[in-house]
Amino acid sequence: MSINYTELSKEISYALRHAPWEYELELDAEGFVPIKQLLSALNESGQYERNIVQADLEHIIETSEKKRHEIVGDKIRALYGHSVPQMIQKIPGIPPAILYHGTTHKAIATIMSEGLKPMQRQYVHLSVDTDMATQVGKRRDSEPIILQIDTAKAIISGTKFYIGNDKVWLCDFVKAEAIK
Known part of the structure; x- marks a missing residue:
């Protein structure tokens, strides 16, 4: 091929x-x-x-x-031509109250029972708005499911958040009780 x-x-x-x-x-x-x-x-x-x-x-x-x-x-x-607002840095921060994650229909049952994990990446990527979450989710599913992350609940359950850039927040994991 x-x-x-x-x-x-x-x-x-x-x-x-x-x-x-x-x-x-x-x-x-x-x-x-x-x-x-x-x-x-x-x-x-x-x-x-x-x-x-x-x-x-x-x-x-x-x-x-x-x-x-x-x-x-x-x-x-x-090597050149970047328009990225800034490189992703691993700086701890306090995220917005709600963040979003676009996922597949195939993955939803596992996520809702086990939480969000970074899988092949270093961090779980969360979006500041549903548009970005949808765009990311469409890379793996034509009709992605958009999850809402209650960041206060996530922090209480041990999640640390890191500033990605103006559109993205990073974290190590999100327990299921902070996801809807």
């Missing part, structure tokens, strides 16, 4: 330069993201004929006329 590398390159650029929160990516201070995290995000959408692997990323970098991305160790970043 072949992959349209031009389209894949554009999606990677969009994810790394402009909307990492849509892909639930966590850029470090230098703009890098773990390759494993990027591959997981790309493959979750199911929009490609086969799973994207690191060799596909390497092929895009090697064959591109313009050097747009680089891989260093087990991380990848866009």
Whole structure:
């Protein structure tokens, strides 16, 4: 099965330069993201004929006329053109009273019994509004379920929140009793 590398390159650029929160990516201070995290995000959408692997990323970098991305160790970043308001930092903070998370119909039963877990990522990503939660959720389900997180209940049950950027808050987990 072949992959349209031009389209894949554009999606990677969009994810790394402009909307990492849509892909639930966590850029470090230098703009890098773990390759494993990027591959997981790309493959979750199911929009490609086969799973994207690191060799596909390497092929895009090697064959591109313009050097747009680089891989260093087990991380990848866009080299320029960022419009991200700020890099995701892990600074503790007090979140808004309600945050949102878009999820799949398939995952809802598990989430409601076990809570929200970071899965393949370092943190659970929560949105400040339903529009962003819907946008993120649509990457995995055409009709995502939007969860409301009662942050005061979450804090009481041990959740620590971190400032992501103006659209995203991060946390280690959210217990089920703080979700509706």
